Amino acid sequence: MTSSLPNALATWSEAPRVRSLNACSVRTDGRYVLCWLQQALRARDNPVIDAAICLANDLGLPVLVYHGLREDYPYASDRLHRFILGASRDLARECRQRGLACVQHVEQADAREKGLVYRLAADSAAVIVEDQPTFVARWQSERFAARTDRAVIAVNAACLVPPAVLGDDIGSTTGFRRRHQPLRGDWSATDDLHPEAAAYDGPLPFASDRLEDRTDADIDRLIGNAAIDHSLTLSPLFPLGRDGALAMLERLMDDMLPSYAAVRNDATRPEGASMLSPYLHFGVIGPREIMATVEAAAAPVNAKEKFADELLTWREWFHYQARALPAPEQYDRISGWARETLEAHSSDERPDLETLEALLRGETRDETWNACQRQFLIDGWMHNNLRMYWGKRIIAMTPDPKTAWATACYLNDRLSLDGRDPSTYGNIAASFGGGSPGSDGPAIYGKVPTRSDGSTRRRPGGPEWIEAAAARARPEPGAAPRLPVELYLSDQPAT
Ligand SMILES: Cc1cc2nc3c(=O)[nH]c(=O)nc-3n(C[C@H](O)[C@H](O)[C@H](O)COP(=O)(O)OP(=O)(O)OC[C@H]3O[C@@H](n4cnc5c(N)ncnc54)[C@H](O)[C@@H]3O)c2cc1C
Structure with missing residues (x-):
């Protein structure tokens, strides 16, 4: 059973991105609104954070952003950990610039805090999570929402057009494209809200790993201490963090977009692919920001349309499909x-x-x-x-x-x-x-x-x-x- 949304979110311009995951009500005795990020690892253009700010401003509370990285998620490896932590460090740095507190926990030998999200939730008015339709982020959010006594509200940050506005009856990519295309303009504006309360600096149930202050060598040490698969090396192709995502976007604009439609399918010319999918998967950059940059580029219309069809039709179609399935992995x-x-x-x-x-x-x-x-x-x-x-x-x-x-x-x-x-x-x-x-x-x-x-x-x-x-x-x-x-x-x- 789910409850109705708090009024601040029900009347927010991005309300169709938001849904309640349980029947608990927002509390009035919380110290903060907890924003638990798992995969949408960016501080700007992030509707999950903006939903938390929207609710927190209404309650007169600060937002506390939390990202934790466990050792036991399926396939945990140096490769995945390093990419995630590069993004998480930039998330924390940019949260600070936005006036938001961000705390992190990286599980490792001698630092294995258990149930942290439950402990953080205990001091919260409500918990905002991301609405991911697959794998760990979905399983963890659903399990948490079923067990906690705090209101858990999920927000879609992965798609340009919130899947909820598309209806439940689309059965093909052709039908999806037809319904999705005319709505894109309505959902293209970024809505970075300003927190009204000062950044939270009250008590915490653990000491944050403060990745924002860590060097690359520090992060490598954290990873070295984690009980994960160390045999999978880092990718040589994908620079880390927000700068990595922006470098890929710049590469798309400068080198590729004009010939995208012609070269994209040629595997022998890897310069034809945008290589944005890892950044999109971990939410280091979102489709709104990518499309705004593409739309502003001096490139042929057919190249922009081809790119939009990949990023918006195909990618969002699979999000739409997964959302309707009880177990899209199976x-x-x-x-x-x-x-x-x-x-x-x-x-x-x-x-x-x-x-x-x-x-x-x-x-x-x-x-x-x-x-x-x-x-x-x-x-x-x-x-x-x-x-x-x-x-x-x-x-x-x-x-x-x-x-x-x-x-x-x-x-x-x-x-x-x-x-x-x-x-x-x-x-x-x-x-x-x-x-x-x-x-x-x-x-x-x-x-x-x-x-x-x-x-x-x-x-x-x-x-x-x-x-x-x-x-x-x-x-x-x-x-x-x-x-x-x-x-x-x-x-x-x-x-
Ligand atoms: C068997 C198989 C497995 C795949 N596994 C994944 C996967 O694990 N993760 C993943 O993101 N994509 C997957 N794809 C889709 C697609 O191949 C990749 O998204 C794309 O190759 C990523 O490279 P790029 O960023 O350079 O994409 P580009 O070719 O430059 O396209 C731009 C963006 O459009 C989106 N896109 C492009 N093609 C597709 C597509 N077919 N489906 C959905 N979105 C698309 C991606 O977000 C991509 O980053 C898979 C395709 C196949 C056939």
């Missing part, structure tokens, strides 16, 4: 006809079967697939044009469709900075059978359309590019943890 979200045909073919002979170790390391008998997988393994990211081939081939390289789903999600989620996202599961589901069925044809795939590597191999220089990409020196990933199939198979709970 196998049973694949369309019924695709499951039926794949399962009907599950006993077909599989000459391309590979071990999980060969897949993880990009050491299969398929050179193109290895080139794709090495991008995940080394860069923590894969070019868009390779991903559909990569996803579909896993169906033939694993013993059955359920193992294929769990394997694809595992590789994407463990290795890619942008994994664990609505776009992860939506796109893997699409590669396992989005759209309409074909005629019942090839072994293993049945009616699921297959994909060749021709779009890369047939380009001038394509075979040479694939050969070099498949042979790139790779890190040695630690022994593959047991596939966490319970995350991905429908006969197990997601939490």
Whole structure:
């Protein structure tokens, strides 16, 4: 059961981004409004923080922003931790500039505070969280809302157009585009609110790690002390934090946008991809800010439209879809006809079967697939044009469709900075059978359309590019943890 929104939020201009996660009422005896961030790690253009300020101003209270990083989230690694903490440090610095207190806890040996969000909530009037439709941020928010006695209010910061204004009846990307496009202008303005109370400096149940004052070496030490997967190295491609996101955006404006529509699909020319997905996944930058910059650029209209279609239609469509699913990470979200045909073919002979170790390391008998997988393994990211081939081939390289789903999600989620996202599961589901069925044809795939590597191999220089990409020196990933199939198979709970 959920309660109605407090009046300050119900009448706020961004109200359609906001919903209550439990039936508790806002308290009048809190010291602050707690703003618990998990993935929307930015201080500006962040509707989660603005919702907290909106409510806090109404109550005459300050906002306390909290970000904690545990050691036990699935696939916790140096790669993910470093990207997250780079963003969190800038979050704290910019909160300070906005007059907001931000406290952080990085779990590590000798510093394992338990139940911090509950302890912080105990002094709050209400807790504002982000409305994420997948993975840890969703599971934690839902679990917390069910257990706490404080009002928990979720705010969508990931999408330009709040999914709630789109209705619940859209069944295709064409329908989504048609409904979404005319609304974009209404949701493009940034609404950075000003806190009226001074920054909170009252009592806290723990000592903040104060990342804003930490050097890179300090952060590396924190990560070194954490019980996480240290075998996955940092990505060489993605500079950290807010500056990293802005550098990628500048690269898009200066070098790429004019030729975006023509070059985006060419994996042999990585300069054609915006490489913004990791920053979007961790909320270091939001779609509003990106689109405002793109709209202001001196680039051809068709390039801007193509970019907007990727960022706003495709990305927000998968958010929209995930929001309506009880467990978007799980196998049973694949369309019924695709499951039926794949399962009907599950006993077909599989000459391309590979071990999980060969897949993880990009050491299969398929050179193109290895080139794709090495991008995940080394860069923590894969070019868009390779991903559909990569996803579909896993169906033939694993013993059955359920193992294929769990394997694809595992590789994407463990290795890619942008994994664990609505776009992860939506796109893997699409590669396992989005759209309409074909005629019942090839072994293993049945009616699921297959994909060749021709779009890369047939380009001038394509075979040479694939050969070099498949042979790139790779890190040695630690022994593959047991596939966490319970995350991905429908006969197990997601939490
Ligand atoms: C099997 C498979 C797995 C994928 N896994 C992920 C994933 O884990 N995380 C992820 O963010 N995307 C995923 N995608 C979608 C897409 O490939 C990536 O978003 C894109 O390649 C990211 O690179 P970029 O930032 O350079 O994107 P660009 O090509 O420059 O596009 C700009 C932005 O548009 C959005 N976008 C582009 N294509 C898509 C798409 N097909 N679906 C949703 N949004 C899109 C992204 O936010 C992207 O950053 C997957 C696609 C497939 C086929």
